Amino acid sequence: MSSFLKVTNLCRYYDNVAAVQKINFEVNEGEFVALLGPSGCGKSTTLKMIAGLEQPDSGTIEIQGKNVLDRAPGKRNLSMVFQSYALFPHLSVKENILFGLKARKVPKPERQARLDKAVEMVGLGPHINKKPGQLSGGQSQRVALARSIVSNAPLCLMDEPLSNLDTKLRADMRTEIRSLQKQLGLTVVYVTHDQIEAMSMADKIILLNQGRIEQTAAPEHFYDKPLTTFVASFIGHPPMNLIPQADCVLGVRPEHVVIVGDGDIGANTGVEMVVKECDYQGSETIVTGEYSGAEIKACLAGKRSIDNGEVVKIRWEPAAEHRFSKQGGQRLKADG
Ligand code: ADP
Ligand code: MG
Numbered sequence: 450m451s452s453f454l455k456v457t458n459l460c461r462y463y464d465n466v467a468a469v470q471k472i473n474f475e476v477n478e479g480e481f482v483a484l485l486g487p488s489g490c491g492k493s494t495t496l497k498m499i500a501g502l503e504q505p506d507s508g509t510i511e512i513q514g515k516n517v518l519d520r521a522p523g524k525r526n527l528s529m530v531f532q533s534y535a536l537f538p539h540l541s542v543k544e545n546i547l548f549g550l551k552a553r554k555v556p557k558p559e560r561q562a563r564l565d566k567a568v569e570m571v572g573l574g575p576h577i578n579k580k581p582g583q584l585s586g587g588q589s590q591r592v593a594l595a596r597s598i599v600s601n602a603p604l605c606l607m608d609e610p611l612s613n614l615d616t617k618l619r620a621d622m623r624t625e626i627r628s629l630q631k632q633l634g635l636t637v638v639y640v641t642h643d644q645i646e647a648m649s650m651a652d653k654i655i656l657l658n659q660g661r662i663e664q665t666a667a668p669e670h671f672y673d674k675p676l677t678t679f680v681a682s683f684i685g686h687p688p689m690n691l692i693p694q695a696d697c698v699l700g701v702r703p704e705h706v707v708i709v710g711d712g713d714i715g716a717n718t719g720v721e722m723v724v725k726e727c728d729y730q731g732s733e734t735i736v737t738g739e740y741s742g743a744e745i746k747a748c749l750a751g752k753r754s755i756d757n758g759e760v761v762k763i764r765w766e767p768a769a770e771h772r773f774s775k776q777g778g779q780r781l782k783a784d785g
Contacts, residue, residue, distance in 0.1 A: 453478040459508035483647035486657035527604040528597040536581040543577040567595040678778030700771035706747035709762035719762035
């Protein structure tokens with residue numbers, strides 16, 4: 450696999466404050482890469498620099514081996530999908546989808562062929578003569594996707610495209626976008642602050658924190674081997690418990706904590722936790738308590754009610770332990 454997009458030492462400052470500092474990553478052809486991180490960490494700035502909507506202060510951006518920094522956005526052979534859809538309100542769905550192709554003087558029969566295909570792929574058939582004001586959020590986002598599909602650009606940049614949609618639709622659209630991406634063989638850089646989107650859609654995740662990359666890896670590595678306490682506490686729901694120890698910070702995921710005596714027969718081990726809260730969520734209950742001065746969460750199957758103040762014994766398998774340095778929160782080498 451060849452590197453389709455290569456970003457090297459990318460930096461961008463606003464008023465002498467770094468929004469993006471020395472970012473390096475590569476995206477292979479046909480790969481779906483998520484740029485993940487909390488609000489303000491530099492995701493959109495990075496994406497806009499790739500698109501050519503912002504100029505970096507330093508660093509390079511190569512697409513298919515060519516430096517594109519001096520190319521205008523329209524000459525970078527990429528398409529963009531935004532959270533806001535960016536549709537023209539006075540144009541119909543069809544005209545919105547075809548706008549870019551008309552501007553580029555693509556011949557009419559070809560426009561029609563691309564329109565038909567895109568409309569079918571995103572299921573907009575009955576709506577092509579409507580105006581954006583007559584569409585739901587999900588339909589509007591499909592128009593934006595169709596516009597990106599008809600452009601035939603091999604690289605697609607998406608900035609939080611689903612964050613305006615409700616939970617159920619978001620889940621459907623995740624699957625839809627991923628399958629479109631595979632069908633079309635698109636190379637995608639997908640910005641999101643939602644770890645579930647990143648974990649479920651991406652081949653590779655780049656997690657940003659304050660303009661820097663914390664970790665670049667496949668989703669399962671983020672979960673199994675977070676490189677820092679920041680990553681550990683960003684990925685997972687609820688996030689990993691972090692327990693200060695004399696020589697390190699111990700990490701244990703809530704789903705790996707069990708209550709002794711809970712089908713965990715004969716275990717005379719474990720440590721005491723004072724229960725503070727039980728949060729029933731349907732398939733599981735999240736029990737919050739205190740152990741060794743740290744707040745601990747345990748995910749237990751089904752509905753559980755334990756009184757506040759009750760002391761329970763908790764334990765976890767040694768293999769479920771993660772260790773990080775006290776200073777800097779870096780994963781300790783002995784921990785793999
Ligand atoms: P994200 O998309 O991850 O939420 P952004 O890339 O939009 O973050 O912003 C990164 C940082 O840069 C933030 O601190 C933001 O306030 C700042 N920033 C972004 N755009 C501008 C701008 N046009 N002027 C000044 N500061 C900006
Ligand atoms: Mg943003």
